[in-house]
Amino acid sequence: MSDKITVLGSGAWGTALASNQAANGKSVTLWGRDAAQLSLMRDTGRNDKYLSGIQLAETLNYEHDLQEAVRGADIILMVTPAQTLAATAEKIVPHIRSSAVIISCAKGIDQTTGETMGQVLHRIFPNHQVATLSGPSFAIDVAGNLPTAVTIAADETETALSLCAILSNKNLRCYASNDQLGVDYGGALKNVLAIAAGIVHGRALGASALAALTTRGFAELQRIALALGAQSETLNGLSGFGDLVLTCGSEKSRNFAYGAAIGRGSDLANMKLAEGVKTARIAADIARENNIDAPLIFAVNELLSGSINVDTAIAQLMARPLKSESITRR
Ligand SMILES: NC(=O)C1=CN([C@@H]2O[C@H](COP(=O)(O)OP(=O)(O)OC[C@H]3O[C@@H](n4cnc5c(N)ncnc54)[C@H](OP(=O)(O)O)[C@@H]3O)[C@@H](O)[C@H]2O)C=CC1
Numbered sequence: 001m002s003d004k005i006t007v008l009g010s011g012a013w014g015t016a017l018a019s020n021q022a023a024n025g026k027s028v029t030l031w032g033r034d035a036a037q038l039s040l041m042r043d044t045g046r047n048d049k050y051l052s053g054i055q056l057a058e059t060l061n062y063e064h065d066l067q068e069a070v071r072g073a074d075i076i077l078m079v080t081p082a083q084t085l086a087a088t089a090e091k092i093v094p095h096i097r098s099s100a101v102i103i104s105c106a107k108g109i110d111q112t113t114g115e116t117m118g119q120v121l122h123r124i125f126p127n128h129q130v131a132t133l134s135g136p137s138f139a140i141d142v143a144g145n146l147p148t149a150v151t152i153a154a155d156e157t158e159t160a161l162s163l164c165a166i167l168s169n170k171n172l173r174c175y176a177s178n179d180q181l182g183v184d185y186g187g188a189l190k191n192v193l194a195i196a197a198g199i200v201h202g203r204a205l206g207a208s209a210l211a212a213l214t215t216r217g218f219a220e221l222q223r224i225a226l227a228l229g230a231q232s233e234t235l236n237g238l239s240g241f242g243d244l245v246l247t248c249g250s251e252k253s254r255n256f257a258y259g260a261a262i263g264r265g266s267d268l269a270n271m272k273l274a275e276g277v278k279t280a281r282i283a284a285d286i287a288r289e290n291n292i293d294a295p296l297i298f299a300v301n302e303l304l305s306g307s308i309n310v311d312t313a314i315a316q317l318m319a320r321p322l323k324s325e326s327i328t329r330r
């Protein structure tokens with residue numbers, strides 16, 4: 001596998017990944033849909049719209065023409081929001097090399113089809129190797145050259161291992177997995193629980209409540225993902241437990257910040273991207289259809305749809321019938 005990398009999406013995460021790879025010697029092209037923003041990034045070496053105060057790798061290349069950006073790329077990182085990933089992927093199909101490997105770095109579930117990001121890529125690129133990169137990784141940390149670890153999952157462990165060998169560096173340690181479904185569901189579902197954690201924080205319910213919610217949220221994440229075919233080991237790893245701990249504990253998470261704004265009763269206009277808002281409804285539907293007990297996810301969904309308020313949600317959650325702590329039992 002060769003290592004000419006193209007990153008599609010010049011928001012926080014796409015820029016961070018592109019800069020990380022370029023800073024570690026890779027030939028990287030970053031594509032964004034906004035020509036003016038891209039040209040500003042080229043001129044200043046910064047992306048202040050999404051990564052304020054960060055100086056990007058000097059060797060990073062910027063390209064606004066999508067066809068040009070993917071031509072000759074060995075590895076294509078898809079880093080636009082989850083609901084736009086399929087449309088972006090479809091546009092590049094005729095222009096990519098037959099050997100190109102496509103990696104989803106988005107965390108969500110396609111609202112139109114109910115597919116994970118990996119399933120979207122498998123459908124659109126049936127003749128290509130596809131993978132998912134996910135785990136505890138705030139863009140601002142990665143762009144600021146702080147270390148973290150993520151999982152890269154593909155159907156074949158060998159593919160995942162090869163990608164880990166290419167993309168790992170002194171600040172990014174990649175672990176291989178053959179459970180792409182589990183990695184996708186871990187990354188998507190933790191966002192809904194991060195909103196719940198943010199609500200707890202914003203409503204000043206205390207550190208004990210936050211720990212209890214994160215733990216019981218993890219039980220719900222596992223119940224849903226296991227029912228959909230994920231492996232337990234995956235969910236206990238970086239893209240399940242790891243990312244849940246990160247995003248349920250820091251206002252640097254946009255999902256957590258979104259929840260905190262709800263908890264405080266603040267205006268939600270002009271909030272940054274919070275993928276969990278869209279995932280909440282899909283996750284609640286999946287849980288209901290599969291007869292899975294997911295009270296926190298149901299509560300977040302009802303709060304977001306405006307059918308209950310925070311006080312009612314808390315009261316209802318605390319008044320539920322007592323039960324076994326078991327994860328698998330409904
Ligand atoms: N930020 C983080 O720390 C991490 C994010 N992720 C995931 O990465 C994905 C992207 O997030 P992130 O980069 O943070 O989001 P941002 O909101 O920071 O950036 C989104 C980027 O996507 C662009 N975009 C939006 N819609 C489209 C479209 N229809 N076609 C092409 N480009 C589009 C935006 O362009 P424009 O500026 O023109 O609107 C912007 O450049 C999400 O799924 C997120 O969960 C994963 C790990 C870490």
Ligand SMILES: O=C(CO)COP(=O)(O)O
Pocket residue numbers: 107135136137138139191194243246247252253254255256273274275
């Ligand atoms: O997924 C992330 C870190 O791993 C980023 O979380 P937010 O999208 O909530 O900011």
